[in-house]
Amino acid sequence: MTIQGAPEGLTAWVARGEEVAAAEERERARMRGMRFDTIAVHGIYSAEAALENQGSIIEPAYLSPAQHFADSEHLEAALGYLMPAWGYTRIANPTVHYLEETLGLLEAYGTGTVASAAVTASGMAAVDMAVSPLLADDGSGRRASVVVGARCYGGTFQLFRERYARERGIDVRWVREPLDTAEWARLVDGSTRLLYGEMPSNPSLSVLDIPGVAAIAHDAGVPLIVDATVATPALLRPLGLGADIVVHSVSKSISASGLAIAGAVVARRGIVARTGPDEMREDFALHVKLLPMRDHGPALSPFNALMILTDLRTLRGRMDAWSRSALRVARFLEGHPAVERVLYPGLASDAGHAVAARDMWLADGADGEGEPANRYGHLMAFTVRGGQPAARRVLDELRLVRRATDLGRVKSIATIPAISTHQQQGEEGRTIAEIPANLIRLSVGAEHPADVEADLAAALSRA
Ligand SMILES: Cc1ncc(COP(=O)(O)O)c(C=O)c1O
Numbered sequence: 226m227t228i229q230g231a232p233e234g235l236t237a238w239v240a241r242g243e244e245v246a247a248a249e250e251r252e253r254a255r256m257r258g259m260r261f262d263t264i265a266v267h268g269i270y271s272a273e274a275a276l277e278n279q280g281s282i283i284e285p286a287y288l289s290p291a292q293h294f295a296d297s298e299h300l301e302a303a304l305g306y307l308m309p310a311w312g313y314t315r316i317a318n319p320t321v322h323y324l325e326e327t328l329g330l331l332e333a334y335g336t337g338t339v340a341s342a343a344v345t346a347s348g349m350a351a352v353d354m355a356v357s358p359l360l361a362d363d364g365s366g367r368r369a370s371v372v373v374g375a376r377c378y379g380g381t382f383q384l385f386r387e388r389y390a391r392e393r394g395i396d397v398r399w400v401r402e403p404l405d406t407a408e409w410a411r412l413v414d415g416s417t418r419l420l421y422g423e424m425p426s427n428p429s430l431s432v433l434d435i436p437g438v439a440a441i442a443h444d445a446g447v448p449l450i451v452d453a454t455v456a457t458p459a460l461l462r463p464l465g466l467g468a469d470i471v472v473h474s475v476s477k478s479i480s481a482s483g484l485a486i487a488g489a490v491v492a493r494r495g496i497v498a499r500t501g502p503d504e505m506r507e508d509f510a511l512h513v514k515l516l517p518m519r520d521h522g523p524a525l526s527p528f529n530a531l532m533i534l535t536d537l538r539t540l541r542g543r544m545d546a547w548s549r550s551a552l553r554v555a556r557f558l559e560g561h562p563a564v565e566r567v568l569y570p571g572l573a574s575d576a577g578h579a580v581a582a583r584d585m586w587l588a589d590g591a592d593g594e595g596e597p598a599n600r601y602g603h604l605m606a607f608t609v610r611g612g613q614p615a616a617r618r619v620l621d622e623l624r625l626v627r628r629a630t631d632l633g634r635v636k637s638i639a640t641i642p643a644i645s646t647h648q649q650q651g652e653e654g655r656t657i658a659e660i661p662a663n664l665i666r667l668s669v670g671a672e673h674p675a676d677v678e679a680d681l682a683a684a685l686s687r688a
Pocket of ligand 1: 350475488
């Protein structure tokens with residue numbers, strides 16, 4: 226690339242930037258040929274990158290808020306986005322970059338797609354950064370609508386209802402039964418900007434037919450955004466099923482030790498969208514990172530990026546083991562007389578089981594050599610006979626399982642969504658989202674499942 230009329234120094238920096246970008250692209254291409262675990266361990270932090278960082282085998286934490294530049298032209302080229310650089314941590318940061326690159330590769334793993342990622346300071350920031358750019362004024366004067374699976378995390382429900390619908394006048398159309406593709410299709414029209422759903426959903430573990438809903442979105446010329454926090458790329462890779470954008474609360478299973486809050490927007494190259502500039506469609510995550518995130522400022526701390534990289538390396542093995550524990554615990558709960566109903570897509574009795582069995586596969590299979598293995602994650606929910614008083618008694622009696630508004634953690638955690646994560650959306654909002662008062666959400670951690678079952682059995686005996 227040459228810059229017309231540019232000083233020689235600037236052109237030289239741009240050329241240097243092209244070399245750096247080409248070297249990174251070579252490393253990405255090399256890593257695409259590796260297995261999931263290898264990508265999770267190394268990302269694009271190559272042996273050469275290590276040598277450029279004093280030989281540090283672990284990605285260094287660049288805690289400095291800003292980058293020093295060699296000269297004014299270097300500064301100008303970097304801040305003009307003419308060459309890869311980081312400049313200022315609100316815009317970019319080397320440690321954060323390594324995390325973004327790893328997440329982009331893992332999300333695209335085995336899907337035949339190429340993806341890029343932008344990480345954010347929380348999962349909610351990721352949801353907002355994925356949705357907001359698609360709601361920009363298109364000059365038509367027409368009120369924009371979005372079609373959203375109502376069975377979603379309480380914070381997401383509030384973001385759509387309070388921030389987008391009430392404050393910004395967006396027409397938010399709720400899909401009450403996300404598994405029903407006909408319901409999605411009925412709500413889409415020429416004003417629709419995007420379709421949004423969780424797979425599986427928090428807290429009711431509702432399942433989304435991603436290929437079916439993606440086809441509806443694409444027929445309408447708009448993208449499908451999938452929140453795959455509960456599954457993680459180890460178990461579900463929505464881009465390979467037709468989704469355009471994936472969002473994660475990285476705060477959960479990806480960083481299971483619980484040392485940081487974060488989010489991620491991961492998008493395939495060339496998303497379907499009716500509005501917005503071509504650059505946005507071409508590389509949505511990069512667009513979000515370089516422009517909306519620069520202006521809104523939900524940047525991730527590099528320290529948190531390092532904490533997350535540390536956990537991410539072992540994601541596949543953890544999701545495998547915890548899914549197996551969770552299936553065992555779900556079966557135990559299903560057979561317990563104090564339990565009305567268990568919501569877990571791994572159970573044959575679950576309404577979403579067939580679609581989950583079609584789409585949720587452990588990356589590289591049970592043996593790591595590709596023998597196909599369904600895994601359904603560590604999150605489940607169950608209703609307790611006797612209404613909310615009984616559910617509260619069970620929650621209060623737990624001794625090993627922690628009472629907290631959290632999930633995907635190394636420690637097992639339970640909550641009653643109606644009084645915690647989904648309290649603020651009110652009775653009416655919980656009715657739309659199908660969250661009964663006596664529902665307990667359970668995230669199974671790394672403890673031996675027999676001990677988790679014993680804790681639940683003791684608590685359920687007091688229901
Ligand atoms: C499915 C889902 N999406 C998004 C979020 C928001 O993530 P964060 O808490 O990191 O902002 C959560 C949080 O629980 C979640 O469960």
